[in-house]
Amino acid sequence: MLELLPAPPADPLWDLTAEYAADPRPERLNLVLGVYRDHTGVTPVMAAVKEAEMRLAERSGSKEYLGLSGNTAFNRAMLTTVLGTEALTARATAVQTVAGTGALRLLADLVRQTRPGTTVWISDPAYVNHRPILEGAGLTVRTFRWLDPEGMLDDLRAAGPGDVVLLQGCCHNPTGADPTAETWEELAALAATNGWVPFVDLAYHGLGDGLEADLAPTRMLAERLPEVLIAVSCSKNFGLYSDRTGCAIVLGSSARALRHVETALQNAARTLYSMPPDHGAAVVATVLEDERLRALWLAELDVMRRRITANRTDLVAHLGALGHEEHASALARQKGMFSMLPLTPEGMRRMRHRSGIYGTTAGRINIAGVPAYRIPYLAGGIADAL
Numbered sequence: 459m460l461e462l463l464p465a466p467p468a469d470p471l472w473d474l475t476a477e478y479a480a481d482p483r484p485e486r487l488n489l490v491l492g493v494y495r496d497h498t499g500v501t502p503v504m505a506a507v508k509e510a511e512m513r514l515a516e517r518s519g520s521k522e523y524l525g526l527s528g529n530t531a532f533n534r535a536m537l538t539t540v541l542g543t544e545a546l547t548a549r550a551t552a553v554q555t556v557a558g559t560g561a562l563r564l565l566a567d568l569v570r571q572t573r574p575g576t577t578v579w580i581s582d583p584a585y586v587n588h589r590p591i592l593e594g595a596g597l598t599v600r601t602f603r604w605l606d607p608e609g610m611l612d613d614l615r616a617a618g619p620g621d622v623v624l625l626q627g628c629c630h631n632p633t634g635a636d637p638t639a640e641t642w643e644e645l646a647a648l649a650a651t652n653g654w655v656p657f658v659d660l661a662y663h664g665l666g667d668g669l670e671a672d673l674a675p676t677r678m679l680a681e682r683l684p685e686v687l688i689a690v691s692c693s694k695n696f697g698l699y700s701d702r703t704g705c706a707i708v709l710g711s712s713a714r715a716l717r718h719v720e721t722a723l724q725n726a727a728r729t730l731y732s733m734p735p736d737h738g739a740a741v742v743a744t745v746l747e748d749e750r751l752r753a754l755w756l757a758e759l760d761v762m763r764r765r766i767t768a769n770r771t772d773l774v775a776h777l778g779a780l781g782h783e784e785h786a787s788a789l790a791r792q793k794g795m796f797s798m799l800p801l802t803p804e805g806m807r808r809m810r811h812r813s814g815i816y817g818t819t820a821g822r823i824n825i826a827g828v829p830a831y832r833i834p835y836l837a838g839g840i841a842d843a844l
Contacts, residue, residue, distance in 0.1 A: 471586065471818065478816045486814030487832060487839075489823040492631065492795055494665075494694060494762055499829050504697050506755035510744035514737075524736055526724035528554025532739035535746040536690055536705040540660065540673060546680050550709045551716045553723045554734045557702040558661050558691025559587065564706045565657060565687045566595035567726040568719065569622055578622045578657065579614065583798075583820060585631045585659070588624060597622075605633060607641045611648060619653030622687070625679075628672035629662035629794020632822035636666070636793060642675045646682040656683065661691040664759040665766060665826075666793040669695075684711040692742050694795065695759055703738030766795060766826045769833060773797075773825065776837035782844065795826040805843045813839030 471490055478488045496502050527533060533552040541547050555561040569576050578597045580588045581604035592599050602613035602623075617623055625645070630636055637645065649656055656679050663672040680686050688707040693699045708719045727733065745751045770789065777786040785800040792798065799821045801809065809815045815836060817823035828836055 474816055474818065477810075481814055481816075483814040485835065487816065487828065487836060489815065489817045489825075489827050489836075491827075492661075492694065492824055493699060494697065494766075494795065494826045495829070497765070497830050501699070502697065504755065504758045506745050506751045506758060507696060507698070507741055509754075510741045510748075510751060513744060514740055521736075523733060526553070526727055526733055527720065528734045529736055529739035529743060531743040531747065532703075533705060535743050537707065539746060540663075540676065540688060540690060540705075540707060541680060541709075542673065542677055546677065546709065549680075549711070549716075550707055551720045551723075552705050552707045553720065553727065554739050555689075555704040555706050555727070556731055556734045557693055557704040558659070558689050559591065559704070560702070560731070560734065561689035561691070561704045561706040562588070562591050562659065563595060563730070564723050564726050565689055565708070566592050566597055567730075568687070568706075568708070568722055569657075570596050571722055571726070573620055576620060576622055577617070578624055579617050579654075580624045581610075581626070581630070583632055584624075585626070586818075588659075592624070604630065605635055607637060610637075610641070611644055614645070614648055614654075615652070617652055617654040621652075621654040622657045623649070623654050624657045624659060627658045627660040627663065627676045627688075629666040629796070631661070631794075631796050632818065632820060633798040634789075634792030634794050634796045634825075635798070637675070639675075642678060646679055649679070649683055655685050655687065657687040657689070659689050662694050662794045664695040664756075665763050665795055668763065669756065669759065680709050683709075685709060692738060695762075696738075696742055696745070696755070698738040698741065701738030701741070702735060703742060704734075762826075765830075767793075769825050769828055769830060770797065772830065772833045773828075773837055776834050777840060780837060780841045782841055785840075785844070795824055796822050797825045798822055799840060801840070801843055809839050809843035812842055815839040 474490045537547045537552050578592050579600050579602050582601040589599050603609035658676050666672045686709040690705040692703040710716045745755050774786040774790045801821050803819045
């Protein structure tokens with residue numbers, strides 16, 4: 459049987475990561491994966507997370523199953539944190555998932571169950587895993603322009619009733635370019651007029667303009683529209699990468715619809731992984747339910763955000779000093795963990811081979827993965843590849 463299996467395509471990001479690991483040059487930089495690193499190059503465990511883990515270890519007496527919706531305290535905390543007001547949380551239901559990827563897949567399955575053959579629109583360029591997740595769930599995928607606001611709106615005027623539009627709520631991956639507040643308003647108005655449903659991917663909230671500002675577009679959509687799907691990841695803003703902690707949130711217009719949604723999500727989870735692991739969710743719930751730990755987490759999150767911003771500002775300054783002011787100004791307008799470099803695929807390969815600087819072939823680098831003292835080297839490598 460297995461001899462009949464054709465060679466599947468390898469994951470390009472993990473292929474590049476393996477190539478980096480085999481590169482013997484000590485000056486090499488791994489900017490491929492979306493992982494935050496501090497000034498020493500380490501992905502730290504946040505102090506708030508460590509304290510929550512200690513508390514859980516002291517009081518944990520059982521590893522019993524929690525149920526198909528996962529950790530209910532975590533789900534409540536996610537609803538409150540993401541939506542902000544009782545008026546919105548009253549219109550929503552949530553289930554814990556295996557990270558943000560699990561939330562994306564569960565919600566894609568929900569869309570397929572509700573309307574088989576639904577068209578889901580994703581940005582161009584898009585996060586590399588969006589299309590495979592959606593097509594893997596049996597959905598049709600179309601694209602809309604992301605970097606051209608007018609083009610974005612023009613493309614989405616073709617999205618009709620029952621279509622779903624996948625929007626990254628902040629810190630767009632891979633470009634780092636987010637819509638303005640005015641463009642978000644226009645998107646909400648277009649969704650209301652044409653009848654399409656926003657599907658918000660929240661993976662980097664807190665790392666752009668701050669937690670509340672980063673969540674504002676998602677909350678605005680929830681206030682304006684009867685139905686919204688939201689996939690939430692705790693990997694980046696809690697540093698829980700390997701604990702695979704996420705949440706699927708659905709806003710609806712009736713209690714009956716929300717009951718059906720929760721059962722449908724539970725049934726989908728049952729066939730995929732049954733129920734999610736509890737540790738990361740218990741950590742997040744402990745942090746968010748404790749006033750002191752929540753304040754500590756917010757302070758740590760702000761330190762991470764400011765370091766990312768400082769890295770980008772420093773890179774812009776060094777590129778400008780090397781005579782690339784126009785390219786530098788484009789980078790200055792980006793936010794969050796990722797930056798899209800003004801390099802062709804050949805330019806990215808050239809930078810990798812000449813300087814040992816690894817980003818995706820499409821031009822994305824993880825600006826949060828660069829130690830501050832390596833920024834001049836990064837700027838020089840980019841300039842050399844232009």
